[in-house]
Amino acid sequence: MILYRYILRLHIGPFLFSFFTLILIFLLQFLMKYIDQLIGKGLDVWVIIELIVLNLAWIVVLAVPMSVLIAVLMAFGGLSANNEVTVMKSSGVSLYKMMLPVLIVSFLITWLLIIFNNEVLPDANHRLKVLMIDIHRKKPTLTLNPGIFSTDVTGYAILVRKTHEHTNEFEDATIYNYSDPMKQIVITAKKGRISFTPDYKKLIMDLENGEIHEQDAENKNIYRIVKYEKYRVVMEVQGFGFERSSGNAFQRGDRELSAKDMLRIVDSLRNIQRKIYESLNSIALTNFKNPFEGKTILPTSFYQRPRVDSVSDYEAMVSASQKLISLNAILKNYITQIEYYDRSIDAYMVEVHKKYAIPFACVVFVLVGAPLGMMARRGNFGVAASLSLAFFLFYWACLIGGEKLADRDILSPFLSMWIANFVVGTLGIYLTIRMGKESMIIDWYSIKEIIPPRIKTWLGIPEEEILTDRYAR
Structure with missing residues (x-):
């Protein structure tokens, strides 16, 4: 238990540091994107603070898994660099035992993040949307420019x-x-x-x-x-004062609902689809019959033309053609409705799986971060940040690409959201097994030759330290 507490204690500092750093980066990115829409509005300080607090909800969802990856890389990288891993292995502590407390905590973080995604995030996203609409609706403070007509006031x-x-x-x-x-x-x-x-x-x-x-x-x-x-x-005048809308003024979108609410909507959409299919079956049974049954006006071969012996036969042909045109329009309408409900169901199911797939990334990143940190043998923030950024960019690209493929009905919503976890998790299990059997160290000297000097300095990899590692091996 002392060893487990020691390993967990090594993760706390890097996790908190990277967590607050990422929150600051995401907040700066948000402010840079929307600063032109906020300047000149004459907004109260508390409105700006509320806007920032509401944005923290979606930022936390992204920052926590990435902070877990950075913390694991730095902690196990520091253990490996200080030869503490070698001492633990010589004492009979395997890599799997070293990772066990971190995995247990990662499952706990995953559970808490799932609760956050379903209880806090939907309301925060909805309040953020309403607040942004209210801010956009507010006009800037009236300014009178000399020699220029102002028509900001109606009439x-x-x-x-x-x-x-x-x-x-x-x-x-x-x-x-x-x-x-x-x-x-x-x-x-x-x-x-x-x-x-x-x-x-x-x-x-x-x-x-x-x-x-x-x-x-x-x-x-x-x-x-x-x-x-x-x-x-x-x-x-209207719009010069900041007016708050009620929470129920706007309908909630898929990112403003919990997984339970979205599944309830999906069930209702599937019931509607089921009724449409029943209507199609009834139409097929009642209308798709031979309108010339008992008559000989239909051709018996490809080269024959239809025989029309009487006015009634001609009227039957006209009536049948009109009926077919009407049926074609009805079928197209039903097919369009089915496709629309399919897209809606896929969109909701993508968000449902996303609420569970992103939190589970905490577990996946532990599996891949621990062996990578030991292979890198460096516990500094630069190496951990660069490796975690590469994995998180890949993970985020898989999420965005999977969502697009699910919208086009190429991949199922489940596979589109979980494929990144499957790929990174498989890689993590492979690296963990290899590290449990033998020592795998990243060849920093080979990597150093292709890294530009500025990036190498930012990563905190001194030239003499790389050469020392190379000859020591």
Whole structure:
């Protein structure tokens, strides 16, 4: 038990370090992608914090398996580099016993991640979608550029000649009011000040020293001019305030549902398909009969033409052709519906299997990470990060490619999501068995010759250390 605790303790530090590093990288990638949609919106700080927290849900799902792989590579690489593996083997501790506590913990992490995928992730994804829709719906804060008409407020066109950057004041304004179609109103002002009500539903413009020109749209002879010293214009606005939608305002997609909910939807879709097939069978039994049964108008050979001896025979032929055209349209409609439900079922089943396949990668990465770390004989972060990145890119490419193949009905949803686990797991079992029988060490000297100097420095592989390993062997 002391040995097991020691091995597990070696994994805690690298796991936490890589976990928080990956979260930071994914968050930066998200902010760089959506920063242009957030800047200038005038969003509250708590809205930005909520947006980041909600994005942490899908980031955790990706970061945990990759952190497990990095931690296993660094821990077993450090054990091998310090010759602790040799000491353990000489004491009768096999590689399988060394991996046993890590495998048990990986199964525990897999179970917790499955619960997270079904209980936390769907609600977080749904709230994130609603929040992003609300953010996109919010207009930027109203800005008045000198000499340019602003039409951000519905029913108004606002032109100012001069603005003050540090205040909400402006000078020489002209406001065209189109809110009332029966009147044409033009308001001028020497100076003014603009502000919003606390709920951002109304725009207030306090004007000074100007005129109001009003003309009736029906009677052009009625024209009124009013001079004022102070005048307030209140405009109804929409979208300038951040308004939250209710949680049930939008229908949930497949990534916003738990596996149980999606399986329930799949069962209902299959019931609909079953009813369509029953309708097809009834149509086949009632309509696919010989309309000329008992008649001799049909040709007996390829070179003969149909015989039409009476008007009734001709009407039977016309009726049969129309019936066949109608049946063809009905069959095409049913086939289209079946194909649509097949695609929907595959899409839901892909997400169901993904909720279990990605967490199970923690176990798979332990199988492949432990022997690889011992073969590499290096416990630094650069080597572990590079090896784990290569495996995770392969794993993620298999997931994306499998999803595309499942959508095209080339692979089943189960195989498309689990094929990466099968491939990496098989490789891990093979490497584990080989490492349990003999010593396999990666030839860093051969790899060094094809690695560019900058990457070699980033990986933390000194030139003299590589040469020392080469001659030591």
